[in-house]
Amino acid sequence: MELPEVEVMRRDLEKDVVGRRVKTAEVKTSRNAMRVIRRHGKRKEFTSRLEGRKLSKVERRGKYLLVHLDSGDVLVTHFGMSGQFQRGNGRVAIEPHTHVVLTFQQGGDLRFIDPRTFGEMFVTSADEIGKVKELQHIAIDPLDQVFTWPTFQYLLAERGAKMKQLLMDQKFISGLGNIYSDEVLFAAGLRYDRVSDTLSSQEVRRLYRAIQETIQEAIKLRGTTLDDEAYVDLFGKPGEYQGELKVYGREGEPCRRCRSPIETVKVSQRTSYFCPQCQS
DNA sequence: GTTTAACCCTGCACGC
DNA sequence: TGCGTGCAGGGTTAAA
Numbered sequence: 426m427e428l429p430e431v432e433v434m435r436r437d438l439e440k441d442v443v444g445r446r447v448k449t450a451e452v453k454t455s456r457n458a459m460r461v462i463r464r465h466g467k468r469k470e471f472t473s474r475l476e477g478r479k480l481s482k483v484e485r486r487g488k489y490l491l492v493h494l495d496s497g498d499v500l501v502t503h504f505g506m507s508g509q510f511q512r513g514n515g516r517v518a519i520e521p522h523t524h525v526v527l528t529f530q531q532g533g534d535l536r537f538i539d540p541r542t543f544g545e546m547f548v549t550s551a552d553e554i555g556k557v558k559e560l561q562h563i564a565i566d567p568l569d570q571v572f573t574w575p576t577f578q579y580l581l582a583e584r585g586a587k588m589k590q591l592l593m594d595q596k597f598i599s600g601l602g603n604i605y606s607d608e609v610l611f612a613a614g615l616r617y618d619r620v621s622d623t624l625s626s627q628e629v630r631r632l633y634r635a636i637q638e639t640i641q642e643a644i645k646l647r648g649t650t651l652d653d654e655a656y657v658d659l660f661g662k663p664g665e666y667q668g669e670l671k672v673y674g675r676e677g678e679p680c681r682r683c684r685s686p687i688e689t690v691k692v693s694q695r696t697s698y699f700c701p702q703c704q705s
Numbered sequence: 706g707t708t709t710a711a712c713c714c715t716g717c718a719c720g721c
Numbered sequence: 722t723g724c725g726t727g728c729a730g731g732g733t734t735a736a737a
Contacts (some may be wrong), residue, residue, distance in 0.1 A: 427730060457714075488731080505731045507715080541714045543731050586707060602730050649730075656730070693709070
């Protein structure tokens with residue numbers, strides 16, 4: 426799940442679960458459920474801070490979701506590769522790989538499902554949130570007001586790294602993963618191996634616009650749901666941005682702009698898709 | 706400073 | 722049909 430999917434989830438939660446009070450919090454007994462709450466030694470450390478609490482606000486920091494509780498605590502969730510939240514109720518069967526279930530006093534529940542358990546949940550106090558290492562180092566957010574193109578130009582000039590790696594680096598810019606970084610580079614007409622401090626002003630501007638437009642459009646279409654991956658929203662509905670993908674997952678297929686076959690390359694263990702003609 | 710490899714998990718497609 | 726391999730939208734760490 427990348428920024429657009431996390432943002433869609435944030436908005437859904439804001440509409441649908443904010444204001445509800447947690448009656449019971451359950452962490453399943455499996456080894457992987459414990460892996461999900463790995464920062465807590467015991468289940469109770471996690472569940473006792475949730476039970477009886479009302480959910481008051483949901484914010485996003487990069488790919489992290491922060492659900493604020495009326496106690497001042499914050500429930501932090503990262504979805505990893507396969508994590509998701511699903512709304513349910515007592516009549517809906519618990520899916521395999523469901524690790525946490527919050528049941529609401531008002532009825533219904535919220536489930537955290539994650540087959541690969543790269544995802545994580547933990548509760549911390551609002552005061553301590555600034556001390557969480559992963560959150561401290563999260564870089565500028567593309568949707569933030571302070572993400573302006575002169576700022577971006579400065580940040581790029583400070584580094585001498587290849588663009589694909591840099592866009593994926595959450596300490597450089599937050600929210601982009603393997604899919605959207607490829608889409609952004611295509612939209613900007615830049616190759617994955619361009620070095621950040623050699624971009625012209627015009628290229629920086631193109632890249633800046635590509636980031637904003639790609640992210641905005643993906644949120645509008647409620648995220649990307651690929652055939653083999655199963656991102657769905659809070660209510661189980663897939664996104665629609667997959668129909669807009671220009672390069673990701675299209676190896677060998679003709680570029681939508683120039684008809685050249687889309688190529689792939691391995692960049693830090695991940696497959697990167699690009700058009701050899703349109704990107705330089 | 707930047708890049709690479711290994712690792713953390715499960716599920717699925719693919720080739721033999 | 723069965724089995725091994727590689728790959729998948731995440732991130733960290735140590736070493737080169």
